[in-house]
Amino acid sequence: MNIRDRKLAPIWDKIQQGQRLTLADGLALYTTQDVIALGRMANEVQQAKSGDAVYFVLNQKIEHTNICVLSCKFCDFAAKKGDERAYEMTTEDVLAKLTPEIREVHITGGMPPDWPWERYLDLVRTIHHRLPEADVKAFTAVEIDFFHKKFRMSIEEVLRQLQAAGLKTMPGGGAEIFSERVRKLLFNQKIGAKGWFDVHSTAHRLGIPTNSTMLYGHVETLEERLIHMIKLRDAQDETGGFLTFIPLAFQPGETGIKPRNMFTSAIDDLKTIAVSRLMLDNFPHIKAYWVMLTEEVTSVALNFGADDIDGTVGGEKIAHDAGATSPTTIAKEKLIQMIRDAGKIPVERDVYYNPIHVYADNVIGKIPYLNSVPFHAHLEKQQFRLLPVVPRRMGVLAAQGELDAGLFSLMDFLRLEDVLEPLGWCIATRDQVKSVMLFSKEGWRDLEGKTIGITDDTATSVQLLRVLLEKKYHVHATFERLHAGVNDCSRFDAVLLIGDEALRHNKAGLDGFELVFDLASEWYEWQKLPFVFAVWAIRKALPEESRRDLAGLLERSLDACGDDFASIAGTHGRRIGLTEAETQEYLEGFNYKLGEREQEAIRVFRRFQAELAASGVGNGDSREG
Template sequence: MFVRGELEKIERKVERGERLTRDDGEKLFACHELSWLGALADFVRKKICCDVVYYNVNCHVNLTNICVSRCKFCAFGRDVETRGSYAMTIDDAVKLVEEAAVDPNLTGLHIVSGLHPTWTFENYLAFVETLHQKFPALYIKGFTGVEIQHFADISGLSVEEILRRLKSAGLQSIAGGGAEILTDRVRNLLCPKKATADQWLNVARTAHKLGIKTNASMLYGHIETLSERVEHLIRLRELQDETGGFQTFICFPFLPKNTALERDIRQTTMWDDLRTMAISRLMLDNFRNIKAYWVMLTVPVAQVALSFGANDIDGTIHRENILHDAGATSPRSLAEDEIIRIIRDAGRIPVATGGNA
């Protein structure tokens, strides 16, 4: 339960630019005054980023959906012999990007994939090398902290060496996925085979040390408690204090369809999505960019989220796969002029990022 006087104290802190505590975060999650939360987050958003909203013209490349981890919340990962499993060749990946590059405004690639049981690190590296050589003008954001840790595990190389090799092959930043909820309890229950919370944070810390920016995310709306959402945000905020290397934070509502949790967990409501967006903006006082990822939120909710703390709406994508396997009802891609219209209608100024958001 919250008490109005306590919320007013939080409001004063936000107005003075003071950091919110764990206790404040928990009070915000207990509060049901959505419009108040939105106005407070919007106040902070405006102070940090003015009215600019970032988007990019990008292409998602998912090299394979075959994955040894088989996380309970994932509808994308499959075993080798399961129907619908695939593994791209380098030619397949080049063809996909050539198709997307018909759009002269294409500026970035977003490469994330399953943890293939027999691919070596060199297999993954070869995709980056080839795509960078063939499309040198495209910004390459690729691999999550989970994938980077997997490459270290299968190759025997350190995380630092993996990152150095990827960087010299053409990788420019690391994707934000795989963070899920950064507590051992949640990860042991949902995804015990992949990077732990500490390992995920260590990949980000190491990347930042090497001058590689990374994104961060939070997958919420499954088995986590509201306190664990706050814990997650605080762990990211602490690392950002230490390195300053996070570029963008993305809120991912869990989509249960076709996952192992489908029968037990219902999809988040718009109300939860908007309050989580707003609280993320308020707690992550050292993150400049908060993204409303339209694929998961749906386009209308992502547009409204621009008034709940978000200043980024992601990109055109070309052909989204991962979340459509989990029943995402949004389109698989958006035209650039539609993204611009969505942003302008919300009273904001669209700015293309050049692929690096």
């Protein structure tokens, strides 16, 4: 990277070493004239997190009413009851707007004085039941706070009831800018930073992930924008429940607020995307919300750190000219085009950001865990594109034919053996693993009849746990799948975690679970064999040349690493709390070559698998959480 602005060089060093940026760093980034260097830094950080993927969702925005008890200066949406502009939608009106392909229903609206609580619950419940494919993302913190006051329930109770009705995630609106000075000037009827964070952290505790926003380009200072980001970063450290950050450029419209300029400049928009990507190191996604940002800036923002383009929102207005094609489909095609145009791969997601469809060829699934870093650290992509995805999802996508290659969880590899060809590389343990861990309140034999929370990320570790319980210890327990994202684990008797999450808790401990078992050492002590967690494979349908190319690229990446894992994976390790020595030791514990003993281990495991299946014990008895 060639950085023209000398102020940026030390900041880039910090980022590469995994150090956190300060307010002063943020100011240096924001005020640089070297916009391209800023963009490249953000793009590189984004690539490390989401590869070549840009996410979109087939969604529909619903504003159930514009009647609102507040009169905020910046809002030209709200109306008073009896106004000519005022409207209220019934649940049936809402359903009429939802087409079958919709996966996310985004509901926010005014705060009417006379809607009973049951009407909101009914709205969420009815959508949830009538359109099971569509997940409900509803109500900003401001609305939740309004329900809490109006219906005299705690915020937690409001959220619990909505969750029971089918609420999955929440939008991030109402944050505006976390500055009392600005709040008093512009948003004095809104809840302010404390109220907003109360709602969001409560939601995260209940297992409801949320979005976050920042309204910029009005009267706020750069310092206030950065403080806003830092507050979000601190909160994310505590709960981990934020999915994405959405900077929203202020639109003056008819609001009566006079910002410095009528509209933010394209450069301010791009800088805000890039700076937030660099400041919010613990946020998985940064959103370029195309409806507000304009299509002009959005396609460029996808090279400035954004990996999320929102969705079809309300479809395209030109739809009526296009006959049978739905507005959502037209908007979807446009989004796909915008993402491809930016040189990225369009990935359709669900409400939790799990990939559902991949609209590109030559896509490799990339396991986002520390143990696969050696495969990727020096990987030249050439014709291949990378999609970071947890093992279980990789299996689902490969079964749909949407991934061409990847490091597949063993269970998925065995299931898809007809269409997959192994590349000779794998993730196998020698005698322990440290990242497939059972955190338990009880010893093995006391788990009989108990409930174990299991990771949603993979099937292999879950099956290994099942084999150990049934075949080694002869106990039977019930499995319940954890949510993607945030969870309350305390109600389980044991919890199975894998990957970086397991590593982090292996070091720091998991509150309430005193016993920690390493599944690979349990297996090794019992079978005196390594355990193969994942296998590199490519679709058989691809030309022989692709298979050779990829096998060669993987070998070159591993060779380039040699035995020096600390320098390639140190930053990743630090992010989950490991020292360089611990990272080095962890990675030395793996064998990456699929050799004879590894093949033998697969055969033994497969035999246990078959026995369990024959006796009716297997995937069937795990309940979805």
